Amino acid sequence: xxxxxxxxxxxxxxxxxxxxxxxxxxxxxxxxxxxxxxxxxxxxxxxxxxxxxxxxxxxxxxxxxxxxxxxxxxxxxxxxxxxxxxxxxxxxxxxxxxxxxxxxxxxxxxxxxxxxxxxxxxxxxxxxxxxxxxxxxxxxxxxxxxxxxxxxxxxxxxxxxxxxxxxxxxxxxxxxxxxxxxxxxxxxxxxxxxxxxxxxxxxxxxxxxxxxxxxxxxxxxxxxxxxxxxxxxxxxxxxxxxxxxxxxx
Amino acid sequence: xxxxxxxxxxxxxxxxxxxxxxxxxxxxxxxxxxxxxxxxxxxxxxxxxxxxxxxxxxxxxxxxxxxxxxxxxxxxxxxxxxxxxxxxxxxxxxxxxxxxxxxxxxxxxxxxxxxxxxxxxxxxxxxxxxxxxxxxxxxxxxxxxxxxxxxxxxxxxxxxxxxxxxxxxxxxxxxxxxxxxxxxxxxxxxxxxxxxxxxxxxxxxxxxxxxxxxxxxxxxxxxxxxxxxxxxx
Numbered sequence: 001x002x003x004x005x006x007x008x009x010x011x012x013x014x015x016x017x018x019x020x021x022x023x024x025x026x027x028x029x030x031x032x033x034x035x036x037x038x039x040x041x042x043x044x045x046x047x048x049x050x051x052x053x054x055x056x057x058x059x060x061x062x063x064x065x066x067x068x069x070x071x072x073x074x075x076x077x078x079x080x081x082x083x084x085x086x087x088x089x090x091x092x093x094x095x096x097x098x099x100x101x102x103x104x105x106x107x108x109x110x111x112x113x114x115x116x117x118x119x120x121x122x123x124x125x126x127x128x129x130x131x132x133x134x135x136x137x138x139x140x141x142x143x144x145x146x147x148x149x150x151x152x153x154x155x156x157x158x159x160x161x162x163x164x165x166x167x168x169x170x171x172x173x174x175x176x177x178x179x180x181x182x183x184x185x186x187x188x189x190x191x192x193x194x195x196x197x198x199x200x201x202x203x204x205x206x207x208x209x210x211x212x213x214x215x216x217x218x219x220x221x222x223x224x225x226x227x228x229x230x231x232x233x234x235x236x237x238x239x240x241x242x243x244x245x246x247x248x249x
Numbered sequence: 250x251x252x253x254x255x256x257x258x259x260x261x262x263x264x265x266x267x268x269x270x271x272x273x274x275x276x277x278x279x280x281x282x283x284x285x286x287x288x289x290x291x292x293x294x295x296x297x298x299x300x301x302x303x304x305x306x307x308x309x310x311x312x313x314x315x316x317x318x319x320x321x322x323x324x325x326x327x328x329x330x331x332x333x334x335x336x337x338x339x340x341x342x343x344x345x346x347x348x349x350x351x352x353x354x355x356x357x358x359x360x361x362x363x364x365x366x367x368x369x370x371x372x373x374x375x376x377x378x379x380x381x382x383x384x385x386x387x388x389x390x391x392x393x394x395x396x397x398x399x400x401x402x403x404x405x406x407x408x409x410x411x412x413x414x415x416x417x418x419x420x421x422x423x424x425x426x427x428x429x430x431x432x433x434x435x436x437x438x439x440x441x442x443x444x445x446x447x448x449x450x451x452x453x454x455x456x457x458x459x460x461x462x463x464x465x466x467x468x469x470x471x472x473x474x475x476x477x478x479x480x481x482x
Contacts, residue, residue, distance in 0.1 A: 068334040071482045093336040104327040106259075108266050120255040121335040165331070 019082040021046045021173050021203035022067060027076035029062050029227075036062040037227045040076070044220075046172075049199045051218035052207040053245065059227040060207035061101060064177050067205065068098040081172050094123065097166030097202075101177040103158045105150040111161055112146040115168065122169040136164045140194070156187040163194070174198060176206040180213055192217050215241045223248050252337055256345030260319075264353050269318070273311045274357045280307060285364050295372030300364055301382040301452045305445075308386075308393055309422065312354060313414035316397025317407040319346045320475075324405035339479040343472055346398055354390045358383070378454035385451035388464035389444070393418060395471035402475045418444070 022044035029037040037059045044050045052060045065071040066078055069089045077084065083091040106114055115133045124132050137143045140160045145153060150161065159179065166174055179195065180188045195217050198204055208214050214221050215235060223230045223245060230248040238244055264270050281303060288299045323329035332342055368374040393414075400413040425443035428436040440446060447460040 065330075068330075070330055070334050090336050090338070093334055096334070098330075098334045100327055100330045102327045104331055106263075106328055107326070108263055117255060117259055118331070118335070121252060121332075121337055123252075123336060126251075 020044060021048070021081060022050075022205065023077075023079045024063075025077045027063075027066065027073045027078050029059075029066060029071060030074045035227050037066070037073075040227075040229045042222060042229060042232065044203060044205060046203050047200045048220060049195060049204040049206070049218045051214035051221040052205065052224060053209070053211065053214050053221050054207075054224035055209055055249075057226075058224040060209075060224055061177055062227070063224070064098070064175050064205065064207060067092075067173075068096055068175050069093045070098075094169070095171055096173045096175055097169070097171035098175045099159075099162045099166045099177060099179060101181060103155075103162035105153075105158060105161060107149070107151040110147055110149050111142065111153070114150055114161065115146075115164055118165040119168045124169055132168055136167050139167075140164050155182045156184065156190075159183060159187070159191065167198075171202065173203045173205065176204065178208060179206055180208065180210070188213070211242055211245060225249050253341045253345055256337070256341055257348050260345050260349030261352060264315070264349055267318075269314060270353055273314055274360070277304075277307055277311055277357050278360055281361055281364075295368045295374040297364060297368065297374065297379055297382055298452055300361065301386060304358065304361065304386055305389060305448055305452075308354065308390060309418045310415065312350075312390065312393040313397050313400075313411040313418075315350055315353060316394055316401050316414060317411040318401070319350065319398050320402040320479075321405050321407045321410045325407075333479070333482075339476050343398065343402075343476045343479065347394055347472060350394045350398070351391060354394060355387060358386055358390065375454065378452075381454045381456050382452045384456065385448050385460075388451075388461060388468075389448055391468045392444075392464050392471070395468040395475075399471045399475045399478070402478050 020043045022042070024040050024042045027037060027040045028035065040059075040063065052063065054060050062071065066073055066085060067080055069085055069092050072086055072089075077086075079085065080092045081095045083095065085092050106117070109117065112133065115136070116129055119129045119132055120126075133146075134143075137146055140163060142157070142160055142164055145157055145161075150158070153161065159182075163176070163179070166176075176195070180191050183191060192213070195204055195206065199219070206214075206217065218235055220232060220234050221241070222232045225248070231244075233244060235241065281300060284303045285300055320329065323332065333339070365374070365379050368379075369376075396417055397410075397414045400417065401407075401410040404410050404413070421442060421444040423443075424439045425446045428439035428443075431439055441463070447463045450457060451460055
């Protein structure tokens with residue numbers, strides 16, 4: 001696996017290189033005696049929509065937090081766009097857009113204010129901040145709520161605002177932890193279409209514990225159970241995801 | 250620098266839009282006004298030493314209320330995950346919170362300058378002592394805010410954070426009393442840890458580098474530990 005140097009700026013990886021979007025080699029994460037992730041080896045190609053499937057507590061969120069730079073692995077090597085998550089954490093964080101499961105937002109801020117804050121944190125040049133926010137708000141149908149306090153938003157809008165903050169800096173990789181959690185059926189369909197529309201331009205890694213959701217949204221899927229990777233398959237190659245999942249778990 | 254500015258503005262805005270800051274300021278000024286009037290009418294001496302000691306005690310009780318939410322609230326509401334997955338150094342997050350809270354505390358302290366103006370108008374106070382007193386209060390506030398942030402960073406429960414802060418401040422306050430129970434060289438260690446031991450000389454107008462060094466070093470150590478703790482993931 002090729003790991004770029006710490007100084008390699010994100011987005012400057014020459015096209016056509018064989019560096020995968022995500023590369024994990026024998027990655028483990030332990031909290032004292034408890035093992036949240038054990039010996040995970042995985043590769044995700046650029047432009048893929050990759051699903052992590054597994055029950056609650058299977059290690060999906062831990063893996064996403066490791067990739068987002070929120071946690072550091074206890075063992076193994078983890079790289080995002082060629083940047084090692086331990087030694088080049090800042091470079092990794094520039095490459096990714098992350099939406100945690102709870103879609104956390106600052107309650108005292110308005111939506112526009114929150115997106116401006118996040119855009120500045122993510123290094124969007126000051127002269128571009130307004131335009132970038134307008135663009136993302138337009139794409140996610142958020143223009144009507146830009147002046148609303150974030151605490152007044154419905155769950156669906158909260159999820160979209162959380163996704164918007166992750167898209168502001170046009171990241172190479174989007175990490176979405178249970179993006180359809182708590183949404184109503186219409187919002188789930190909209191979110192699914194949104195994620196599919198992001199494929200190709202962005203690599204999307206999403207987690208879910210709903211089989212149908214992963215089947216309809218992802219190109220490939222990995223099954224996790226008790227912190228271990230049980231298998232990886234291409235959705236198109238599988239006649240019956242449910243049967244495969246049951247055979248593994 | 251832009252990131253630090255952005256984080257500082259967000260923290261200051263959060264502090265100023267929350268009722269906590271105003272409540273703390275109101276309580277602070279109410280108690281202080283009462284003490285000032287009482288002391289001035291009782292002693293008829295143009296001196297702010299009582300006020301400085303009152304501010305010392307009040308800030309030990311009230312600063313934890315301002316710092317308790319800094320990290321604990323971010324952790325509870327999971328917004329800390331947003332900050333720590335953005336391309337931001339942990340040090341910037343800590344410094345922004347420290348600077349914003351310290352600005353608020355110093356702002357509240359600054360409101361007490363009106364007492365100096367009153368003394369200057371109707372009496373002949375020792376201005377050197379007043380300057381030294383405010384320097385002591387600023388350094389004291391810096392230490393309290395830094396330690397308060399450290400306590401807030403290790404829990405997601407705000408009440409626990411405040412209790413830990415007050416407990417730490419009280420232990421530092423009474424460290425000189427503990428020194429009488431210890432044998433050398435531990436007695437001098439405890440004595441040198443004493444908060445009041447480094448505060449008192451400055452308020453009396455005697456500014457020693459060692460006292461300034463104590464407050465600066467303790468503040469920096471607390472900020473370092475907070476940053477280090479955030480980086481441990």
